[in-house]
Amino acid sequence: MAHASIGVGMIGCGTVGGGVAQLLREQADVYTRRLGAPLELRKVLVRDAMKARAAGLVPAALLTDEPRNFFGTHDMPIVVEVAGGRGPVSRHVAQCLEMGKHVVTANKLLLAEEGPEMFALARRHGASIAFDASCGGAVPIVTALQFGLMSNRIDALFGILNGTCNYILTQMTQHGKPYAAALAEAQAQGFAEADPALDVSGKDAAQKLAVLASLAFGVRARGEQVWCEGIDTLDLADIRFGAELGYEIKLLAIAQRATDGRVSLRVHPSFVHADLPLAQVHGAFNAISVYGHAAGHVMLYGRGAGRLPTASAVVSDLINVASGWYPVAFSRLRLWCDYHQPVQLIDPGDLVSRFYVRVNAKDVPGVMAKITTIFGDAGISLSAVLQHEAAVGQFVPVVITTHQAREGAIRGALKKVEQLDVIQGTPVCIRVVDMPQG
Ligand code: NAP
Ligand code: HSE
Numbered sequence: 001m002a003h004a005s006i007g008v009g010m011i012g013c014g015t016v017g018g019g020v021a022q023l024l025r026e027q028a029d030v031y032t033r034r035l036g037a038p039l040e041l042r043k044v045l046v047r048d049a050m051k052a053r054a055a056g057l058v059p060a061a062l063l064t065d066e067p068r069n070f071f072g073t074h075d076m077p078i079v080v081e082v083a084g085g086r087g088p089v090s091r092h093v094a095q096c097l098e099m100g101k102h103v104v105t106a107n108k109l110l111l112a113e114e115g116p117e118m119f120a121l122a123r124r125h126g127a128s129i130a131f132d133a134s135c136g137g138a139v140p141i142v143t144a145l146q147f148g149l150m151s152n153r154i155d156a157l158f159g160i161l162n163g164t165c166n167y168i169l170t171q172m173t174q175h176g177k178p179y180a181a182a183l184a185e186a187q188a189q190g191f192a193e194a195d196p197a198l199d200v201s202g203k204d205a206a207q208k209l210a211v212l213a214s215l216a217f218g219v220r221a222r223g224e225q226v227w228c229e230g231i232d233t234l235d236l237a238d239i240r241f242g243a244e245l246g247y248e249i250k251l252l253a254i255a256q257r258a259t260d261g262r263v264s265l266r267v268h269p270s271f272v273h274a275d276l277p278l279a280q281v282h283g284a285f286n287a288i289s290v291y292g293h294a295a296g297h298v299m300l301y302g303r304g305a306g307r308l309p310t311a312s313a314v315v316s317d318l319i320n321v322a323s324g325w326y327p328v329a330f331s332r333l334r335l336w337c338d339y340h341q342p343v344q345l346i347d348p349g350d351l352v353s354r355f356y357v358r359v360n361a362k363d364v365p366g367v368m369a370k371i372t373t374i375f376g377d378a379g380i381s382l383s384a385v386l387q388h389e390a391a392v393g394q395f396v397p398v399v400i401t402t403h404q405a406r407e408g409a410i411r412g413a414l415k416k417v418e419q420l421d422v423i424q425g426t427p428v429c430i431r432v433v434d435m436p437q438g
Helices: 015-026 028-035 049-055 067-071 088-098 108-124 141-148 163-175 179-188 203-217 236-244 307-323 325-332 367-377 407-419
Strands: 006-011 039-045 078-081 102-105 154-160 247-257 263-273 285-292 296-303 352-362 382-387 395-402 423-433
Touching: 006 015, 006 088, 006 307, 015 028, 015 039, 015 307, 028 039, 028 307, 039 067, 039 307, 067 088, 078 088, 078 307, 088 102, 088 108, 102 108, 102 307, 108 203, 108 325, 141 203, 141 285, 141 296, 154 203, 163 179, 163 236, 163 247, 163 285, 203 247, 203 263, 236 247, 236 352, 236 395, 236 423, 247 423, 307 325, 352 367, 352 407, 367 382, 367 395, 367 407, 407 423
Parallel strands: 006 039, 006 078, 078 102, 263 423
Antiparallel strands: 154 247, 154 285, 247 263, 285 296, 352 395, 352 423, 382 395
16 A cells, blocks of 8 residues: 655755755655655755756755745655754744654754754654754764663763864875865865855864764753864974874864763864774764763764765654654653753863974074973973974974873963973964773
């Protein structure tokens, strides 16, 4: 017996939306067999229907730029939101939820800043929100944290969560491409956000980390609460010195829970030892290492951005929602941040890490002693010093790595180092990140 089709609406039809439409069209038979009923795209809301018609990603008759037309479409119980951003898109999502429509979204910004309100709104109206595509592209990290690892107390999460940044860093380190050219390639391949500053500043990864940490630790974390440094200020010289010392540079997103329940949330360029699995993650791939008290170390790896990888996650969510099991889980389990208390953050100055420091020092007798005395007085123990030969009296880069030290102590010491008359410019400081033993 043929089952009635399940109507799907979509807001946005760009890189990801085009991929969703393509999968629904090309894999229709497979999805119908798996679900027991066909999924049918009934209406697509865009900002500019003329432009979307010209792009030809969905049949012209489905497109509208009139929200009233979209929301007036009957038999459309599920809406996929792949427009991105907040403002009008938040209002569209809220309207869907108020109408009792289930929402499948790839929008980490919306979730990171308005997640608790949106989840609560969904619950009040018997709707649900599925969001695997919001973090990690094709990598099912959201599903893993929600369901596969539900039995664990999660202690830490280390991730490469931004495909654009990882692509740029790979192009710079392995192919010697300039930063701007690598970014332009990432944009051309559909990895970057509409505003790529969100990627390179680390904010996109910070939003994803807030979403994942909320799930992992059972807290309410917002993107703006994540300590965030991007790759836009990195100097190629440091990437090269790091390589000499055996490290790869990665933009890491790190969430760790202390025994008192406080949490550290940070995104920053990090040196990772070249032998570690995260150092082997290249191009637009993402990887996330999760540490559960029972599972130990679990690592997920895959394409973190791009049309079909992201559409893969969206359509999987869509099928889960359409089957009815996800909305039931959403209504019964208490996994989502509308149930949780605001996160209690650890002061970034109290974080303990190893550090890479580069200063431009005058090559004259006694310089090293001055620098190492400042570190010694701050209780910071050095693990390596690297300096290439230079003409006497010239300024030369001096690279120092430390053993474990408090971030606050390092910052204080570097302020003093910067004031030395034998130092030129501002010292560079990059964290060297070691993974827990899982
Ligand atoms: P995109 O290529 O820029 O497409 C966005 C689409 O949404 C465009 O069709 C745009 O129309 C439309 N749109 C924007 N604002 C709208 C509004 N207020 N009402 C209706 N339509 C609107 O973006 P994308 O790369 O597909 O990303 C979409 C979402 O997926 C974002 O949340 C992004 O963070 C997320 N995501 C993207 C990737 C990726 O690899 N690209 C991966 C994971 C998650 P116009 O063209 O007329 O502006
Ligand atoms: N701009 C994002 C990235 C898309 O590069 O990772 C995937 O969320």
